[in-house]
Amino acid sequence: MYEAQDDDVQEFAAALRRLKDRTDRSYGQLARRLNMNTSTLHRYCAGDAVPLDFAPVERFAALCGATAEERLELHRLWILAVAARQRSRTVPPPAPSTAPADAPAADPADARPGTPVEEPAKEPAPHDPPRRPWYRRRRLLVSAAVATALLATLGSLSALPDDRRPGASGSVEAADPPRTTSPGTPRPKSSKSPSPSATTPSPEAGGSKTPSAKPTGTAEEPSKDPGQRRPPAGVPLAWSADSHVWQAGCGHDYVIGRSPQQVAPPPAAQDAETWAGSHDAVHGRQTLVKISVQGRTSTAVVLEALRVRVVGRAAPGGGSSYAMDNGCGGALTPRYFDVDLDKDRPVALPADGNDSGVTIPAMRLPYRVSAEDPEVLLIDARTKNCACSWYLELDWSSQGRTGTVRVDDHGRPFRTTGIEGLPRYEYDTSARQWVPYSS
Structure with a gap:
């Protein structure tokens, strides 16, 4: 009986180890994401302990990318x-007898007054039907409980919406989510995320009040960094965004409404934002946005969903495309979220990265961050047929509160345009001038 009990625990632990082996993280990294001790997680995976609550197991499965079927099976094993x-705690094994083999049996008459005397068990009559042992009856009760729990779990999984179903790709369609605010915080008038300044209208949103959440400065006064503002008090995470990231650190196109003689030589990658701003440049074909996110304290913040909002569409045109390189490449491709802006309702799809032939598993939401455990999200937005204005929304939850922050280009939407049919130029370093693109 005890071997069967231990088998149930070890089978559950083996399922946890299989999920852990899928990731490229250590026990310590996973434990930080789950907000638990490393030793505790290791004991669960080794079969030395079983969590009394399924919630940490569910978070562990989500972090390891388990499918809905795998989560259901894990719940059964748990x-x-x-x-x-x-059972192993409530039914200890019988202790060995220490009385000598020839010791006389206890005499009921020797018992003290008032002390109950245990009478010998009666032998069952030959005609009495045998009763089922207690542990078999308990096994039936446990089986019934398992069946009931599985039915309840199946019902809850089927009731989840498509964009939050466990094991989904992690992308979410561009639909307005319900938002809640922290106690004592007034609800913003806009349907968008909480904003440090509700008086700055967005030209692409038809004059509606759209916020710009940046982690620097204060909620009342602007930051020293132009275009960046602190999110409103109560938001438990900080973030920053850089949209002037070049492919492999060297490849990018900008569309500029000037002749080649009026365009300065291409900048170094770290100076791209200043250079592009001075030329009123628009990203050509592709916009790579790097978002750095972390909690403000050691309390975990869950990044629940990432959505794409397109607020303007037009046909590409008006200007020339200027390539920042003559062709480049690299052995490392970070994992990223792929966005096709040409679709009517673009979504952010998790995509694997690659490091010299080794796959880097895609980042799938929900995902945990804290002050000690920041994370970088890379968004790769592309278009062929659109001059698009767009921004991102990042849903978060922490300690029973939820919210949404808007990620944009310093309070304005990101801009990406197709370059097909446009004149394209590259920079000739020997002649020190822009020339027609030769490749």
């Missing part, structure tokens, strides 16, 4: 493991 541990 129920059996918990029941096995409870």
